[in-house]
Amino acid sequence: MTKPLVAIRSVSKSFGEFQALKSVSLDVWPGEVMCLIGASGSGKTTLLRCINQLAIIDGGGIWLDGELLGLREQGGRLHRLSEREIGRQRLKTGMVFQRFNLFPHKTALENIIEGPLQVQGRKFDEVRGEALELLRRVGLSAKANSYPAQLSGGQQQRVAIARALAMKPMLMLFDEPTSALDPELVGEVLAVMKELAKSGMTMMVVTHELGFAREVADRVVYMDQGAIVEQGRASDVLGAPREERTKAFLSAVI
Amino acid sequence: MKPAPALAEGFPDLSGMRIAREPHWLRWLSAALIILVLAAIARAFANGQIEWSYVSRFIAAKVILEGIVNTMVMAVLAMALGIFLGIVVAIMRLSPNPVLKTVAAGYTWLFRGTPLILQLLLWFNLALVFPTIGIPVLWSARAVDVMTPFLAALLGLGINQGAYTSEVMRAGMLSVDIGQYEAAQAIGMGRLRALRRIILPQAMRVVIPPLGNEFIGMVKATSLASVIQYPEVLHNAENIYYANSRVIELLIVAGLWYLLVVSILTPLQMLLERRFARGTLRFAQ
Numbered sequence: 001m002t003k004p005l006v007a008i009r010s011v012s013k014s015f016g017e018f019q020a021l022k023s024v025s026l027d028v029w030p031g032e033v034m035c036l037i038g039a040s041g042s043g044k045t046t047l048l049r050c051i052n053q054l055a056i057i058d059g060g061g062i063w064l065d066g067e068l069l070g071l072r073e074q075g076g077r078l079h080r081l082s083e084r085e086i087g088r089q090r091l092k093t094g095m096v097f098q099r100f101n102l103f104p105h106k107t108a109l110e111n112i113i114e115g116p117l118q119v120q121g122r123k124f125d126e127v128r129g130e131a132l133e134l135l136r137r138v139g140l141s142a143k144a145n146s147y148p149a150q151l152s153g154g155q156q157q158r159v160a161i162a163r164a165l166a167m168k169p170m171l172m173l174f175d176e177p178t179s180a181l182d183p184e185l186v187g188e189v190l191a192v193m194k195e196l197a198k199s200g201m202t203m204m205v206v207t208h209e210l211g212f213a214r215e216v217a218d219r220v221v222y223m224d225q226g227a228i229v230e231q232g233r234a235s236d237v238l239g240a241p242r243e244e245r246t247k248a249f250l251s252a253v254i
Numbered sequence: 255m256k257p258a259p260a261l262a263e264g265f266p267d268l269s270g271m272r273i274a275r276e277p278h279w280l281r282w283l284s285a286a287l288i289i290l291v292l293a294a295i296a297r298a299f300a301n302g303q304i305e306w307s308y309v310s311r312f313i314a315a316k317v318i319l320e321g322i323v324n325t326m327v328m329a330v331l332a333m334a335l336g337i338f339l340g341i342v343v344a345i346m347r348l349s350p351n352p353v354l355k356t357v358a359a360g361y362t363w364l365f366r367g368t369p370l371i372l373q374l375l376l377w378f379n380l381a382l383v384f385p386t387i388g389i390p391v392l393w394s395a396r397a398v399d400v401m402t403p404f405l406a407a408l409l410g411l412g413i414n415q416g417a418y419t420s421e422v423m424r425a426g427m428l429s430v431d432i433g434q435y436e437a438a439q440a441i442g443m444g445r446l447r448a449l450r451r452i453i454l455p456q457a458m459r460v461v462i463p464p465l466g467n468e469f470i471g472m473v474k475a476t477s478l479a480s481v482i483q484y485p486e487v488l489h490n491a492e493n494i495y496y497a498n499s500r501v502i503e504l505l506i507v508a509g510l511w512y513l514l515v516v517s518i519l520t521p522l523q524m525l526l527e528r529r530f531a532r533g534t535l536r537f538a539q
Contacts, residue, residue: 054436083444091442101437105455105533115441118451147533167441 011060020046022226035213038223094164098176100156102148109144134162154185174205308503321487329473336415343420365417374410378482407479426457459530466523
């Protein structure tokens with residue numbers, strides 16, 4: 001029997017007084033494409049950041065590929081992992097940010113090879129070949145030597161996706177990848193993500209693009225006030241929501 | 255659809271007319287006044303008690319040239335020490351570790367809080383506190399032999415500079431977007447690697463203008479080392495005028511050399527700025 005790639009159990013997270021996550025539990029299965037929707041402040045981005053350990057959870061546990069994240073159990077107590085071990089665990093996930101966060105002093109190609117070269121210590125020739133293949137895959141072969149400032153927002157985000165893929169992650173996390181884009185550039189990024197979904201990548205996507213969710217997601221999760229309100233097949237959650245809060249959110253968005 | 259209405263009357267076509275140049279009488283007048291004042295000052299100096307022949311005789315004297323070389327060597331080495339300390343202390347200051355944070359803040363407090371000339375004198379007179387220095391059993395020496403004017407000047411100037419440079423570097427690191435730290439972490443980088451590969455190269459762009467400022471300050475601050483017998487250009491100029499009493503002439507010689515060095519540094523800074531501007535100019539590579 002297959003095991004979930006990500007198992008989230010009773011995870012809570014607060015920022016000062018504000019409770020961003022209230023005992024959230026969720027499984028993500030290998031190959032699954034999950035879209036997380038909800039109003040801003042509902043906790044969907046925080047959940048994603050906890051999986052990547054950019055945010056440290058206050059309670060509960062997250063297992064990725066069977067391994068507990070950020071903590072280890074010893075003598076009946078939990079201890080925090082070292083920065084080095086957290087770095088190793090992060091390599092299993094790739095993160096795509098709302099604001100792209102490309103390194104502005106490096107070209108597209110240099111952005112992509114930075115991780116494999118510096119963190120994984122791989123050989124330049126091998127890494128460069130893979131990076132060029134990734135650039136081709138996101139449709140930017142001609143832009144290998146361009147700096148981020150010379151690229152449009154959509155092109156930057158596609159480079160950012162290639163940069164995350166270069167680390168060969170098991171899970172791709174997308175944090176509102178099209179929210180900072182001009183409307184005419186959204187399509188090119190979604191097309192790359194669709195192609196990625198088709199290739200069998202496990203993906204968690206925080207998004208406001210309900211069209212994308214309807215077309216690509218295996219499962220849609222609606223969150224509100226730090227908790228999961230409703231989840232299920234995209235056609236069910238988006239087409240025939242059971243919960244009042246989901247209905248209210250969808251009618252406000254559409 | 256309504257046809258476009260005819261244009262209204264009373265707004266003549268100005269396209270053929272030229273815009274007249276303003277005479278700017280006041281600018282001409284003020285410029286003339288300034289030239290007059292400068293000429294008067296020049297005349298006063300020309301007729302004053304200055305033997306210009308001494309200036310030209312000593313401007314390229316061997317002792318003066320040695321002095322300016324010593325000045326430059328000290329400025330470069332002390333600045334290098336200052337930048338190194340500044341980066342280390344800035345990283346400590348921004349670390350989550352409270353011990354490192356406190357040590358860094360204490361260092362900045364101590365060395366910014368006391369006059370540079372006092373620090374130089376303390377280093378130079380360290381032998382009064384510790385007659386012998388060294389590592390127990392392995393090595394020891396008399397402090398007067400170790401603490402030469404060169405070493406005392408280097409430590410005094412460099413460590414003091416580090417306290418100021420740390421704040422410049424900290425400002426540079428804070429100017430880099432938090433998303434850059436997160437993106438570096440997301441590809442598995444640790445804190446130090448992210449700083450070295452991602453944050454510092456971007457911070458450099460911001461810190462070069464203030465660091466250029468600091469370096470020019472350093473070139474001139476080396477003159478303070480004359481009080482601890484370091485043979486930089488002002489010290490050597492003083493030694494000459496103690497012998498020949500041509501005080502103003504030799505101060506002018508030293509002043510001209512400082513001006514020349516600082517004038518050369520400015521274009522060098524622009525070259526550096528261009529180097530670290532990679533990726534920020536949309537069409538330049």
